[in-house]
Amino acid sequence: MRPTTKDLAKHAGVSLASVDRVLNGRSGVRKSTIEKVNVAIGEIGFVRDISAANLARRKGYRFMFLLPKSGGEFVEGIVERIAEANRAFAVDRVQVDVSFLTENDPHSISARIDAIGVDQVDGVAIMAPATPQVRDAIARLRARGVSVVTIVSKQPNDVDGQFIGIDNMAAGKTAARLMGKFVGARTGAVIVLCETMQALDGRERRAGFDAIVNTEFPTLRVLPSLETHGDPERVKGILRNAAGASADIAGVYVTSATAEHVIPYLRDAGMRADTVVIAHERTPFTERALRDRSLDVLITQNSGHLVRSAIRTMKARIDRREILTSQEKVRIEIVIQDNL
Amino acid sequence: MRPTTKDLAKHAGVSLASVDRVLNGRSGVRKSTIEKVNVAIGEIGFVRDISAANLARRKGYRFMFLLPKSGGEFVEGIVERIAEANRAFAVDRVQVDVSFLTENDPHSISARIDAIGVDQVDGVAIMAPATPQVRDAIARLRARGVSVVTIVSKQPNDVDGQFIGIDNMAAGKTAARLMGKFVGARTGAVIVLCETMQALDGRERRAGFDAIVNTEFPTLRVLPSLETHGDPERVKGILRNAAGASADIAGVYVTSATAEHVIPYLRDAGMRADTVVIAHERTPFTERALRDRSLDVLITQNSGHLVRSAIRTMKARIDRREILTSQEKVRIEIVIQDNL
DNA sequence: GCAATAATGAGGTACGTACCTCATGTAAAG
DNA sequence: CTTTACATGAGGTACGTACCTCATTATTGC
Numbered sequence: 001m002r003p004t005t006k007d008l009a010k011h012a013g014v015s016l017a018s019v020d021r022v023l024n025g026r027s028g029v030r031k032s033t034i035e036k037v038n039v040a041i042g043e044i045g046f047v048r049d050i051s052a053a054n055l056a057r058r059k060g061y062r063f064m065f066l067l068p069k070s071g072g073e074f075v076e077g078i079v080e081r082i083a084e085a086n087r088a089f090a091v092d093r094v095q096v097d098v099s100f101l102t103e104n105d106p107h108s109i110s111a112r113i114d115a116i117g118v119d120q121v122d123g124v125a126i127m128a129p130a131t132p133q134v135r136d137a138i139a140r141l142r143a144r145g146v147s148v149v150t151i152v153s154k155q156p157n158d159v160d161g162q163f164i165g166i167d168n169m170a171a172g173k174t175a176a177r178l179m180g181k182f183v184g185a186r187t188g189a190v191i192v193l194c195e196t197m198q199a200l201d202g203r204e205r206r207a208g209f210d211a212i213v214n215t216e217f218p219t220l221r222v223l224p225s226l227e228t229h230g231d232p233e234r235v236k237g238i239l240r241n242a243a244g245a246s247a248d249i250a251g252v253y254v255t256s257a258t259a260e261h262v263i264p265y266l267r268d269a270g271m272r273a274d275t276v277v278i279a280h281e282r283t284p285f286t287e288r289a290l291r292d293r294s295l296d297v298l299i300t301q302n303s304g305h306l307v308r309s310a311i312r313t314m315k316a317r318i319d320r321r322e323i324l325t326s327q328e329k330v331r332i333e334i335v336i337q338d339n340l
Numbered sequence: 341m342r343p344t345t346k347d348l349a350k351h352a353g354v355s356l357a358s359v360d361r362v363l364n365g366r367s368g369v370r371k372s373t374i375e376k377v378n379v380a381i382g383e384i385g386f387v388r389d390i391s392a393a394n395l396a397r398r399k400g401y402r403f404m405f406l407l408p409k410s411g412g413e414f415v416e417g418i419v420e421r422i423a424e425a426n427r428a429f430a431v432d433r434v435q436v437d438v439s440f441l442t443e444n445d446p447h448s449i450s451a452r453i454d455a456i457g458v459d460q461v462d463g464v465a466i467m468a469p470a471t472p473q474v475r476d477a478i479a480r481l482r483a484r485g486v487s488v489v490t491i492v493s494k495q496p497n498d499v500d501g502q503f504i505g506i507d508n509m510a511a512g513k514t515a516a517r518l519m520g521k522f523v524g525a526r527t528g529a530v531i532v533l534c535e536t537m538q539a540l541d542g543r544e545r546r547a548g549f550d551a552i553v554n555t556e557f558p559t560l561r562v563l564p565s566l567e568t569h570g571d572p573e574r575v576k577g578i579l580r581n582a583a584g585a586s587a588d589i590a591g592v593y594v595t596s597a598t599a600e601h602v603i604p605y606l607r608d609a610g611m612r613a614d615t616v617v618i619a620h621e622r623t624p625f626t627e628r629a630l631r632d633r634s635l636d637v638l639i640t641q642n643s644g645h646l647v648r649s650a651i652r653t654m655k656a657r658i659d660r661r662e663i664l665t666s667q668e669k670v671r672i673e674i675v676i677q678d679n680l
Numbered sequence: 681g682c683a684a685t686a687a688t689g690a691g692g693t694a695c696g697t698a699c700c701t702c703a704t705g706t707a708a709a710g
Numbered sequence: 711c712t713t714t715a716c717a718t719g720a721g722g723t724a725c726g727t728a729c730c731t732c733a734t735t736a737t738t739g740c
Contacts, residue, residue, distance in 0.1 A: 002430075015720070016719085018719075051697095052696035084664055090387065170679060174679040184521070184525055335674075357691090370736095
């Protein structure tokens, strides 16, 4: 049987009331008493029964996910996972809501974050581009006592355990090695497409990609990044130009979650059928593309894991508990048609 | 606020005692009353608060993992994850123990399973070779009221949700496609090594491997499987023979978790440096091998996820709850040096 | 219509923790 | 030495559920 507060009180030689005062950080306790209780906690290995505590507090956890409105299928997938998690975490008194960021500029986003009511929410998971304004708004929100994690896009001030997502530099390196291997003996150019050069994620992936190609696959020529802006017409033009300028395009790398705006137009732009295509983020579209072989490799992160990990991390912080780091690390997944 | 048993009683127009009788399946309740309560459950969306219930029952969950004694680093890793999980699930009153199977023959294993005391354990996770004897022993254990899942090795009678692990056929296909792509323009032979041909897992992987190589990479010649029996000396001989017989060995595929008995001896056996090596299961050894490039690709399953998934599944079955299938699906992970 | 039996309700205690009140203890300040 | 402030203990109630007892009501068989 696990020791209870009663056992703790007995072992520490104090009353239950004092144990309660120490455990919950109430005032009016002598330092020596606090010490006695803490020593006893270590000695008998007391761990607070959180479910009983929550029952007594009749308290739950209200979490909020702040996601970009125009995030495409990837964000839609996250929203679905949140709905699932809502059901799965209901037994733990966790309730999760989603709120969308219609704004794009850092100022409006930080205003939205500042407007979050501390009495309405216990934790917030934010997916937003890394900017100084957002970074500061997050710091203010934390200062107001809210448990905040950032997901997918790492913010510069995130310390250990506050960011849930993958290392994008490593993801880019992974893409590069697979590109090099899959292209094989062919030599030629690699087109790199991103939604916008603004996004830090895409830039990091690109940097990782270049690092590996330059050192390990010097016969490949990586062309400057092209921006899609999520606009199919623009993409068609870009691809035609690229295919025209260099006839020997061996690979296409789509660094951001915008594969659906690129892959359908590759064939029409005159790319060879054996051009190696690598993209990011698992969505219904990219799954279909893997199956019909218009996509060779997908580099992704598990969005269900992302969501649950964010929830567990916010909850652990509120409960002042340690997290199981190995469980919360989000892995860079490689998906091909066979391990879909 | 979530509805409680009190709300349920009021809504159903019965007493709390009757609600209790219905919820816990006690006798002495008219069918019409049971019906009234069940209707009310649906109407107000009552969900039993499991943590409060467990608190009242002062009940925990005692789970046991039954693992092969001689499982190498892979099983050692699982044991470590179990220790971690023990800490992480302590808040849910879950306690996990490990027991090793020193026996190898199906009869002794099934005897061990039969010897498990129903009053000592609430759930058992079994990792054992698929045999009719083991299958039947598991069925008997289930009949005695224990929540049983099988891990890593699927048993033939496992129905939906009772097996936690990967699809080995798909894992073999994945290995094959990466072998084909990594070998690239080279043609030649592929050596396949397994610990023993007895194991179903290895045979399934081999079947998947052959299927893809035959249809997609016909220039590769896959040689008959060679058994290592975990014996380095034997392996050295095997490799020398193989290298001697066909000079053009382009790839090596190790289907079972026995990479540590193979990879160190490839170079000495006279394999070319660019021979593509693919193996299974992430362990300290295979991680090192990826880093020092003696291994190109690792196909693996996340053992931490495996363990937690087994625990969640056993627990959900005991609580008569649904599991979140998407969370419990174990993915086939591809690891290269960049996404380690 | 009566007894026998089955079904139901009312009310209690317990689980481990939080949070409250009130009485009593002890040490520092005057 | 007294006053005051602070520290501590004792005891209660509550959370949502399980499980128990006992009294009361409804239903069945005869």
